[in-house]
Amino acid sequence: MLWLYRIFFLPALLLSLPFYVRRMWRRGGYRTNFGQRLGRVGALPPKAVGCKRIWLQAVSVGEMLAIGPILECWKREGNREVYLTTTTSTGYRVALDQYAGLTIGIGYFPLDWWWFSQMAWGQVRPDLVVLTEGERWPEHIHQAKKRGVPVVSVNARMSDRSFRRMRRVRWMVRPLLGGITHVLAISEHDAERFRELGFAAESITVTGSIKLDVTIPALSDAAKAQWRRELGLPADRLVLMGASTWGGEEAALVEAVRTIRTAGLDGSLLIVPRHAERRSEIGALLRASEFSFHFRSRGDALTVVDVAVADTTGEMRALLQLADVVFVGKSLPPHTEGQTPVESALLGRPILFGPGMGNFRLIARELAEQGAAQVVADGTELAEQALALLRDPSRRAALGAAGLKWHQKNVGAVERTMVAIAGAMEPDQANPSRS
Numbered sequence: 001m002l003w004l005y006r007i008f009f010l011p012a013l014l015l016s017l018p019f020y021v022r023r024m025w026r027r028g029g030y031r032t033n034f035g036q037r038l039g040r041v042g043a044l045p046p047k048a049v050g051c052k053r054i055w056l057q058a059v060s061v062g063e064m065l066a067i068g069p070i071l072e073c074w075k076r077e078g079n080r081e082v083y084l085t086t087t088t089s090t091g092y093r094v095a096l097d098q099y100a101g102l103t104i105g106i107g108y109f110p111l112d113w114w115w116f117s118q119m120a121w122g123q124v125r126p127d128l129v130v131l132t133e134g135e136r137w138p139e140h141i142h143q144a145k146k147r148g149v150p151v152v153s154v155n156a157r158m159s160d161r162s163f164r165r166m167r168r169v170r171w172m173v174r175p176l177l178g179g180i181t182h183v184l185a186i187s188e189h190d191a192e193r194f195r196e197l198g199f200a201a202e203s204i205t206v207t208g209s210i211k212l213d214v215t216i217p218a219l220s221d222a223a224k225a226q227w228r229r230e231l232g233l234p235a236d237r238l239v240l241m242g243a244s245t246w247g248g249e250e251a252a253l254v255e256a257v258r259t260i261r262t263a264g265l266d267g268s269l270l271i272v273p274r275h276a277e278r279r280s281e282i283g284a285l286l287r288a289s290e291f292s293f294h295f296r297s298r299g300d301a302l303t304v305v306d307v308a309v310a311d312t313t314g315e316m317r318a319l320l321q322l323a324d325v326v327f328v329g330k331s332l333p334p335h336t337e338g339q340t341p342v343e344s345a346l347l348g349r350p351i352l353f354g355p356g357m358g359n360f361r362l363i364a365r366e367l368a369e370q371g372a373a374q375v376v377a378d379g380t381e382l383a384e385q386a387l388a389l390l391r392d393p394s395r396r397a398a399l400g401a402a403g404l405k406w407h408q409k410n411v412g413a414v415e416r417t418m419v420a421i422a423g424a425m426e427p428d429q430a431n432p433s434r435s
Helices: 002-027 034-038 061-066 068-077 089-102 114-124 138-147 160-168 170-177 188-196 221-231 249-262 276-289 316-322 342-346 358-369 379-391 393-409 413-425
Strands: 052-057 080-086 105-108 128-132 151-156 182-185 204-206 238-245 267-273 293-295 307-309 325-328 351-353 373-375
Touching: 002 138, 002 170, 034 105, 034 114, 052 068, 061 089, 068 080, 068 089, 068 413, 080 089, 089 105, 114 138, 128 138, 128 413, 138 151, 138 170, 151 413, 160 170, 182 188, 182 413, 188 204, 221 316, 238 249, 238 316, 238 379, 249 267, 249 276, 249 325, 249 379, 267 276, 267 316, 276 293, 276 307, 316 342, 325 379, 342 393, 351 379, 358 373, 358 393, 373 393, 379 393
Parallel strands: 052 080, 052 128, 080 105, 128 151, 151 182, 182 204, 238 267, 238 325, 267 307, 293 307, 325 351, 351 373
Antiparallel strands: none
16 A cells, blocks of 8 residues: 555655745745655754654644753653654744754654655664654654554544545555554543554553643743733723734734724734744735734834734744734634634633634633633624623633633643653564664
Protein backbone atom coordinates (compact mmCIF):
# COMPACT_ATOMS: atom_id res chain seq x y z
CA MET A 1 0.00 0.00 0.00
CA LEU A 2 2.86 2.38 0.75
CA TRP A 3 4.12 2.16 -2.82
CA LEU A 4 0.77 3.55 -4.04
CA TYR A 5 1.13 6.45 -1.63
CA ARG A 6 4.66 7.09 -2.91
CA ILE A 7 3.59 6.95 -6.55
CA PHE A 8 0.72 9.39 -6.11
CA PHE A 9 2.49 11.73 -3.70
CA LEU A 10 4.60 13.54 -6.31
CA PRO A 11 1.73 14.21 -8.79
CA ALA A 12 -0.38 15.43 -5.86
CA LEU A 13 2.47 17.67 -4.74
CA LEU A 14 2.87 19.12 -8.24
CA LEU A 15 -0.87 19.78 -8.49
CA SER A 16 -0.89 21.53 -5.13
CA LEU A 17 2.30 23.51 -5.85
CA PRO A 18 0.50 26.70 -7.05
CA PHE A 19 -1.51 26.79 -3.82
CA TYR A 20 1.61 26.06 -1.79
CA VAL A 21 3.59 28.88 -3.46
CA ARG A 22 0.69 31.28 -3.08
CA ARG A 23 0.45 30.49 0.63
CA MET A 24 4.20 30.98 1.01
CA TRP A 25 3.96 34.39 -0.61
CA ARG A 26 0.93 35.51 1.41
CA ARG A 27 2.06 34.31 4.83
CA GLY A 28 5.72 35.09 4.47
CA GLY A 29 8.56 33.29 6.18
CA TYR A 30 8.20 30.07 4.19
CA ARG A 31 11.47 30.55 2.33
CA THR A 32 13.40 30.47 5.61
CA ASN A 33 15.22 27.13 5.92
CA PHE A 34 13.17 25.75 3.02
CA GLY A 35 15.72 22.98 2.55
CA GLN A 36 14.44 21.41 5.78
CA ARG A 37 11.16 20.73 4.00
CA LEU A 38 13.17 18.70 1.49
CA GLY A 39 14.85 16.62 4.19
CA ARG A 40 17.98 18.71 4.77
CA VAL A 41 17.82 18.94 8.54
CA GLY A 42 21.15 20.65 9.07
CA ALA A 43 23.60 20.27 11.92
CA LEU A 44 22.37 18.54 15.06
CA PRO A 45 24.64 17.69 17.99
CA PRO A 46 25.76 14.08 18.43
CA LYS A 47 23.52 12.00 20.62
CA ALA A 48 24.29 12.49 24.29
CA VAL A 49 25.29 9.35 26.14
CA GLY A 50 22.38 7.89 28.11
CA CYS A 51 19.81 10.16 26.42
CA LYS A 52 16.83 9.19 24.32
CA ARG A 53 16.35 11.39 21.27
CA ILE A 54 12.76 12.36 20.52
CA TRP A 55 11.46 13.79 17.26
CA LEU A 56 8.41 15.86 18.19
CA GLN A 57 6.14 17.24 15.43
CA ALA A 58 3.63 20.00 16.28
CA VAL A 59 1.91 21.33 13.19
CA SER A 60 1.20 24.97 14.07
CA VAL A 61 0.80 27.62 16.78
CA GLY A 62 -1.93 25.96 18.86
CA GLU A 63 -0.14 22.64 19.08
CA MET A 64 3.19 24.41 19.60
CA LEU A 65 1.86 26.28 22.63
CA ALA A 66 0.25 23.14 24.04
CA ILE A 67 3.48 21.11 24.10
CA GLY A 68 5.29 23.53 26.42
CA PRO A 69 4.59 21.53 29.61
CA ILE A 70 5.79 18.31 27.93
CA LEU A 71 9.06 19.90 26.84
CA GLU A 72 9.59 21.29 30.33
CA CYS A 73 9.00 17.85 31.87
CA TRP A 74 11.59 16.28 29.55
CA LYS A 75 14.05 19.03 30.37
CA ARG A 76 13.64 18.34 34.09
CA GLU A 77 14.12 14.61 33.57
CA GLY A 78 17.49 15.36 31.99
CA ASN A 79 17.77 12.19 29.91
CA ARG A 80 15.76 13.31 26.90
CA GLU A 81 16.83 15.43 23.93
CA VAL A 82 14.21 16.78 21.57
CA TYR A 83 14.30 17.73 17.92
CA LEU A 84 11.19 19.84 17.39
CA THR A 85 9.56 20.35 13.99
CA THR A 86 6.55 22.25 12.76
CA THR A 87 4.78 22.81 9.45
CA THR A 88 3.88 26.51 9.44
CA SER A 89 6.02 29.63 9.53
CA THR A 90 3.99 30.94 12.47
CA GLY A 91 4.57 27.73 14.42
CA TYR A 92 8.27 27.98 13.60
CA ARG A 93 8.50 31.51 15.02
CA VAL A 94 6.73 30.48 18.22
CA ALA A 95 9.07 27.49 18.60
CA LEU A 96 12.16 29.67 18.23
CA ASP A 97 10.80 32.25 20.67
CA GLN A 98 9.77 29.82 23.39
CA TYR A 99 11.60 26.51 23.09
CA ALA A 100 15.15 27.14 21.90
CA GLY A 101 16.47 26.30 25.38
CA LEU A 102 14.38 23.12 25.66
CA THR A 103 15.45 21.45 22.41
CA ILE A 104 18.56 20.41 20.53
CA GLY A 105 17.15 21.81 17.28
CA ILE A 106 14.07 23.38 15.72
CA GLY A 107 13.13 22.88 12.09
CA TYR A 108 10.42 22.40 9.50
CA PHE A 109 8.85 18.99 9.02
CA PRO A 110 9.95 17.41 5.70
CA LEU A 111 7.48 16.82 2.92
CA ASP A 112 6.20 13.28 3.37
CA TRP A 113 7.83 11.70 0.33
CA TRP A 114 10.18 8.76 0.80
CA TRP A 115 13.42 10.48 -0.30
CA PHE A 116 12.86 13.65 1.76
CA SER A 117 11.73 11.64 4.78
CA GLN A 118 14.52 9.09 4.55
CA MET A 119 17.14 11.84 4.27
CA ALA A 120 15.75 13.61 7.37
CA TRP A 121 15.63 10.36 9.32
CA GLY A 122 19.25 9.67 8.48
CA GLN A 123 20.21 12.94 10.14
CA VAL A 124 17.86 13.00 13.15
CA ARG A 125 18.04 9.28 14.12
CA PRO A 126 15.40 9.46 16.86
CA ASP A 127 14.62 6.82 19.46
CA LEU A 128 10.99 7.94 19.68
CA VAL A 129 8.60 9.84 17.42
CA VAL A 130 5.83 11.95 18.92
CA LEU A 131 3.08 13.33 16.67
CA THR A 132 0.52 15.82 17.95
CA GLU A 133 -3.24 15.81 17.38
CA GLY A 134 -4.11 15.02 13.74
CA GLU A 135 -0.56 14.51 12.43
CA ARG A 136 -0.50 11.14 10.66
CA TRP A 137 2.12 11.03 7.89
CA PRO A 138 2.42 7.56 6.25
CA GLU A 139 6.04 7.89 5.04
CA HIS A 140 7.26 9.32 8.33
CA ILE A 141 5.48 6.53 10.19
CA HIS A 142 6.92 3.92 7.81
CA GLN A 143 10.46 5.19 8.37
CA ALA A 144 9.91 4.74 12.11
CA LYS A 145 8.48 1.25 11.71
CA LYS A 146 11.37 0.20 9.46
CA ARG A 147 13.82 1.20 12.19
CA GLY A 148 11.83 -0.22 15.10
CA VAL A 149 11.14 3.24 16.53
CA PRO A 150 7.93 3.67 18.58
CA VAL A 151 5.48 6.30 17.32
CA VAL A 152 3.22 7.98 19.87
CA SER A 153 0.28 10.12 18.79
CA VAL A 154 -0.38 12.53 21.66
CA ASN A 155 -3.50 14.63 22.11
CA ALA A 156 -4.84 12.42 19.36
CA ARG A 157 -8.16 13.41 17.90
CA MET A 158 -10.23 12.43 14.90
CA SER A 159 -12.28 15.26 13.39
CA ASP A 160 -15.59 14.55 11.71
CA ARG A 161 -14.11 15.26 8.29
CA SER A 162 -11.04 13.05 8.84
CA PHE A 163 -13.18 10.24 10.24
CA ARG A 164 -15.54 10.33 7.26
CA ARG A 165 -12.64 10.24 4.81
CA MET A 166 -10.71 7.52 6.60
CA ARG A 167 -13.77 5.34 7.12
CA ARG A 168 -14.37 5.33 3.35
CA VAL A 169 -10.86 3.94 2.80
CA ARG A 170 -10.59 1.92 6.00
CA TRP A 171 -8.77 -0.84 4.12
CA MET A 172 -5.86 1.59 3.63
CA VAL A 173 -5.61 2.81 7.21
CA ARG A 174 -3.85 -0.13 8.81
CA PRO A 175 -1.21 -0.60 6.07
CA LEU A 176 -0.37 3.13 6.03
CA LEU A 177 -0.72 4.06 9.68
CA GLY A 178 -0.07 0.75 11.44
CA GLY A 179 3.33 2.01 12.56
CA ILE A 180 1.64 4.24 15.15
CA THR A 181 2.34 2.16 18.25
CA HIS A 182 0.49 4.26 20.86
CA VAL A 183 -2.56 6.49 20.45
CA LEU A 184 -3.15 8.85 23.39
CA ALA A 185 -6.67 10.06 22.68
CA ILE A 186 -8.18 13.25 24.05
CA SER A 187 -11.54 11.56 24.74
CA GLU A 188 -13.33 8.22 24.71
CA HIS A 189 -15.26 9.47 21.67
CA ASP A 190 -12.02 9.88 19.72
CA ALA A 191 -10.66 6.59 21.06
CA GLU A 192 -13.71 4.78 19.72
CA ARG A 193 -13.14 6.30 16.30
CA PHE A 194 -9.57 5.04 16.24
CA ARG A 195 -10.76 1.57 17.26
CA GLU A 196 -13.38 1.60 14.51
CA LEU A 197 -10.68 2.42 11.95
CA GLY A 198 -8.71 -0.66 12.97
CA PHE A 199 -6.20 0.59 15.49
CA ALA A 200 -5.56 -2.09 18.11
CA ALA A 201 -7.53 -1.50 21.30
CA GLU A 202 -4.47 -2.18 23.45
CA SER A 203 -2.57 0.63 21.67
CA ILE A 204 -5.17 3.27 22.60
CA THR A 205 -5.26 5.15 25.91
CA VAL A 206 -7.51 8.04 26.81
CA THR A 207 -5.29 10.65 28.43
CA GLY A 208 -7.35 13.81 27.88
CA SER A 209 -6.27 17.00 26.17
CA ILE A 210 -2.92 18.52 27.09
CA LYS A 211 -4.37 21.85 25.97
CA LEU A 212 -6.42 21.82 29.19
CA ASP A 213 -3.24 21.82 31.29
CA VAL A 214 -1.97 25.08 29.89
CA THR A 215 -1.21 27.93 32.30
CA ILE A 216 -1.42 31.56 31.26
CA PRO A 217 0.38 34.30 33.22
CA ALA A 218 -2.05 37.01 34.29
CA LEU A 219 -1.44 40.49 32.94
CA SER A 220 -1.16 43.30 35.46
CA ASP A 221 -3.52 46.26 35.19
CA ALA A 222 -0.62 48.33 33.89
CA ALA A 223 0.15 45.75 31.22
CA LYS A 224 -3.49 45.62 30.13
CA ALA A 225 -3.55 49.41 29.86
CA GLN A 226 -0.40 49.29 27.73
CA TRP A 227 -1.90 46.68 25.40
CA ARG A 228 -5.03 48.80 25.01
CA ARG A 229 -3.01 51.91 24.14
CA GLU A 230 -0.99 50.01 21.55
CA LEU A 231 -4.16 48.61 19.96
CA GLY A 232 -6.12 51.87 20.08
CA LEU A 233 -8.74 50.57 22.51
CA PRO A 234 -9.95 53.08 25.14
CA ALA A 235 -9.41 52.12 28.77
CA ASP A 236 -13.08 52.43 29.69
CA ARG A 237 -14.72 50.76 26.69
CA LEU A 238 -16.16 47.23 26.71
CA VAL A 239 -14.47 44.85 24.28
CA LEU A 240 -16.03 42.13 22.14
CA MET A 241 -13.28 39.89 20.82
CA GLY A 242 -13.31 37.53 17.86
CA ALA A 243 -10.72 34.82 18.58
CA SER A 244 -9.23 32.97 15.58
CA THR A 245 -11.85 34.19 13.13
CA TRP A 246 -12.37 32.85 9.62
CA GLY A 247 -13.97 34.30 6.50
CA GLY A 248 -17.46 35.73 7.06
CA GLU A 249 -17.12 35.92 10.82
CA GLU A 250 -15.46 39.34 10.86
CA ALA A 251 -18.50 40.72 9.02
CA ALA A 252 -20.79 39.18 11.65
CA LEU A 253 -18.70 40.72 14.43
CA VAL A 254 -18.75 44.15 12.76
CA GLU A 255 -22.54 43.96 12.62
CA ALA A 256 -22.59 42.87 16.25
CA VAL A 257 -20.66 45.98 17.26
CA ARG A 258 -23.01 48.10 15.15
CA THR A 259 -25.92 46.56 17.05
CA ILE A 260 -24.17 47.24 20.36
CA ARG A 261 -23.53 50.87 19.46
CA THR A 262 -27.07 51.36 18.16
CA ALA A 263 -28.38 50.11 21.49
CA GLY A 264 -26.45 52.92 23.21
CA LEU A 265 -23.66 50.79 24.64
CA ASP A 266 -20.06 51.91 24.21
CA GLY A 267 -18.20 48.91 22.83
CA SER A 268 -15.09 48.15 20.76
CA LEU A 269 -14.22 45.17 18.59
CA LEU A 270 -10.94 43.25 18.78
CA ILE A 271 -10.41 40.85 15.88
CA VAL A 272 -7.72 38.16 15.96
CA PRO A 273 -7.92 36.43 12.56
CA ARG A 274 -6.75 32.83 12.37
CA HIS A 275 -4.67 33.71 9.32
CA ALA A 276 -2.94 37.07 9.41
CA GLU A 277 -2.51 37.11 5.62
CA ARG A 278 -6.25 37.84 5.32
CA ARG A 279 -5.55 41.42 6.44
CA SER A 280 -6.35 42.87 2.99
CA GLU A 281 -9.74 41.18 2.96
CA ILE A 282 -10.49 42.34 6.50
CA GLY A 283 -9.26 45.84 5.71
CA ALA A 284 -11.68 46.11 2.78
CA LEU A 285 -14.54 45.00 5.04
CA LEU A 286 -13.66 47.58 7.70
CA ARG A 287 -13.30 50.42 5.21
CA ALA A 288 -16.79 49.64 3.92
CA SER A 289 -18.14 49.57 7.50
CA GLU A 290 -17.04 53.19 8.12
CA PHE A 291 -15.66 52.18 11.53
CA SER A 292 -12.20 53.44 12.39
CA PHE A 293 -9.67 50.63 12.67
CA HIS A 294 -6.02 49.78 13.23
CA PHE A 295 -3.88 46.75 12.35
CA ARG A 296 -1.37 45.79 15.01
CA SER A 297 1.18 44.77 12.38
CA ARG A 298 1.50 48.45 11.45
CA GLY A 299 2.82 49.44 14.86
CA ASP A 300 1.18 51.20 17.81
CA ALA A 301 -2.13 52.95 17.19
CA LEU A 302 -1.84 56.73 17.10
CA THR A 303 -5.43 57.32 18.11
CA VAL A 304 -8.48 55.55 19.55
CA VAL A 305 -10.27 53.26 17.08
CA ASP A 306 -13.53 51.33 16.90
CA VAL A 307 -11.93 48.10 15.69
CA ALA A 308 -8.47 46.74 16.46
CA VAL A 309 -7.10 43.88 14.33
CA ALA A 310 -4.34 41.82 15.94
CA ASP A 311 -2.84 40.39 12.75
CA THR A 312 0.16 39.05 14.64
CA THR A 313 1.33 35.71 16.00
CA GLY A 314 1.58 34.27 19.51
CA GLU A 315 -0.29 37.05 21.34
CA MET A 316 -3.71 35.43 21.76
CA ARG A 317 -3.31 34.64 25.46
CA ALA A 318 -2.54 38.25 26.31
CA LEU A 319 -5.25 39.61 24.03
CA LEU A 320 -7.92 37.41 25.59
CA GLN A 321 -7.32 39.19 28.89
CA LEU A 322 -8.52 42.45 27.34
CA ALA A 323 -11.87 40.98 26.31
CA ASP A 324 -15.19 41.28 28.12
CA VAL A 325 -16.85 38.75 25.79
CA VAL A 326 -15.09 36.28 23.47
CA PHE A 327 -16.49 34.81 20.28
CA VAL A 328 -14.62 31.65 19.24
CA GLY A 329 -14.06 31.51 15.48
CA LYS A 330 -14.48 28.96 12.70
CA SER A 331 -17.82 28.08 14.24
CA LEU A 332 -20.47 30.09 12.34
CA PRO A 333 -21.94 28.55 9.18
CA PRO A 334 -20.57 27.52 6.75
CA HIS A 335 -17.65 26.70 9.09
CA THR A 336 -18.02 23.48 11.05
CA GLU A 337 -14.75 22.70 12.85
CA GLY A 338 -14.29 25.46 15.43
CA GLN A 339 -11.22 26.83 17.18
CA THR A 340 -10.25 26.08 20.76
CA PRO A 341 -12.28 27.72 23.54
CA VAL A 342 -9.95 26.39 26.26
CA GLU A 343 -7.84 29.52 26.83
CA SER A 344 -10.95 31.67 27.07
CA ALA A 345 -12.44 29.35 29.67
CA LEU A 346 -9.36 29.13 31.89
CA LEU A 347 -9.08 32.93 31.79
CA GLY A 348 -12.66 33.21 32.99
CA ARG A 349 -14.01 34.91 29.87
CA PRO A 350 -17.68 34.52 28.89
CA ILE A 351 -17.72 32.58 25.62
CA LEU A 352 -19.88 32.63 22.52
CA PHE A 353 -19.46 30.21 19.62
CA GLY A 354 -21.48 29.00 16.67
CA PRO A 355 -22.87 25.49 16.11
CA GLY A 356 -19.81 24.36 14.11
CA MET A 357 -17.43 23.19 16.84
CA GLY A 358 -16.67 19.75 15.40
CA ASN A 359 -13.01 19.66 16.43
CA PHE A 360 -13.95 20.57 20.00
CA ARG A 361 -17.38 19.00 20.17
CA LEU A 362 -17.14 17.50 23.65
CA ILE A 363 -15.43 20.54 25.15
CA ALA A 364 -17.99 22.88 23.57
CA ARG A 365 -20.86 20.74 24.80
CA GLU A 366 -19.48 20.62 28.35
CA LEU A 367 -18.90 24.37 28.41
CA ALA A 368 -22.44 25.04 27.21
CA GLU A 369 -24.01 22.50 29.58
CA GLN A 370 -22.09 23.88 32.56
CA GLY A 371 -23.07 27.47 31.85
CA ALA A 372 -19.65 28.67 30.69
CA ALA A 373 -20.57 29.31 27.05
CA GLN A 374 -23.51 30.25 24.88
CA VAL A 375 -24.14 28.74 21.44
CA VAL A 376 -25.30 31.20 18.77
CA ALA A 377 -26.93 29.99 15.58
CA ASP A 378 -25.85 32.81 13.26
CA GLY A 379 -24.63 36.37 13.05
CA THR A 380 -27.94 37.81 14.20
CA GLU A 381 -27.93 35.75 17.38
CA LEU A 382 -24.26 36.56 17.89
CA ALA A 383 -25.13 40.26 17.96
CA GLU A 384 -28.07 39.68 20.32
CA GLN A 385 -26.12 37.57 22.79
CA ALA A 386 -23.05 39.81 22.71
CA LEU A 387 -25.23 42.83 23.51
CA ALA A 388 -27.03 40.96 26.29
CA LEU A 389 -23.74 39.91 27.90
CA LEU A 390 -22.12 43.31 27.63
CA ARG A 391 -25.18 44.82 29.30
CA ASP A 392 -25.09 42.34 32.18
CA PRO A 393 -21.86 42.24 34.26
CA SER A 394 -23.29 39.65 36.66
CA ARG A 395 -24.06 37.23 33.85
CA ARG A 396 -20.59 37.72 32.38
CA ALA A 397 -19.11 36.94 35.79
CA ALA A 398 -21.25 33.80 36.10
CA LEU A 399 -20.13 32.45 32.72
CA GLY A 400 -16.51 33.25 33.52
CA ALA A 401 -16.68 31.50 36.89
CA ALA A 402 -18.26 28.43 35.27
CA GLY A 403 -15.43 28.30 32.73
CA LEU A 404 -12.81 28.40 35.46
CA LYS A 405 -14.60 25.66 37.38
CA TRP A 406 -14.82 23.49 34.25
CA HIS A 407 -11.12 23.91 33.57
CA GLN A 408 -10.07 23.04 37.11
CA LYS A 409 -11.99 19.76 36.89
CA ASN A 410 -10.27 18.73 33.66
CA VAL A 411 -6.56 19.18 34.28
CA GLY A 412 -4.06 16.31 34.53
CA ALA A 413 -3.65 15.29 30.88
CA VAL A 414 0.04 16.22 30.75
CA GLU A 415 0.89 13.91 33.66
CA ARG A 416 -1.07 11.04 32.11
CA THR A 417 0.57 11.71 28.73
CA MET A 418 4.07 11.70 30.22
CA VAL A 419 3.43 8.37 31.95
CA ALA A 420 2.18 6.85 28.70
CA ILE A 421 5.14 8.15 26.69
CA ALA A 422 7.58 6.79 29.28
CA GLY A 423 5.86 3.41 29.00
CA ALA A 424 6.21 3.52 25.22
CA MET A 425 9.97 4.05 25.51
CA GLU A 426 10.74 1.35 28.07
CA PRO A 427 10.38 -1.69 25.76
CA ASP A 428 12.73 -0.05 23.27
CA GLN A 429 16.08 -1.83 23.03
CA ALA A 430 19.34 -0.45 21.72
CA ASN A 431 19.43 -0.58 17.94
CA PRO A 432 22.79 -0.11 16.18
CA SER A 433 21.09 1.49 13.16
CA ARG A 434 19.93 4.38 15.39
CA SER A 435 22.95 4.93 17.59
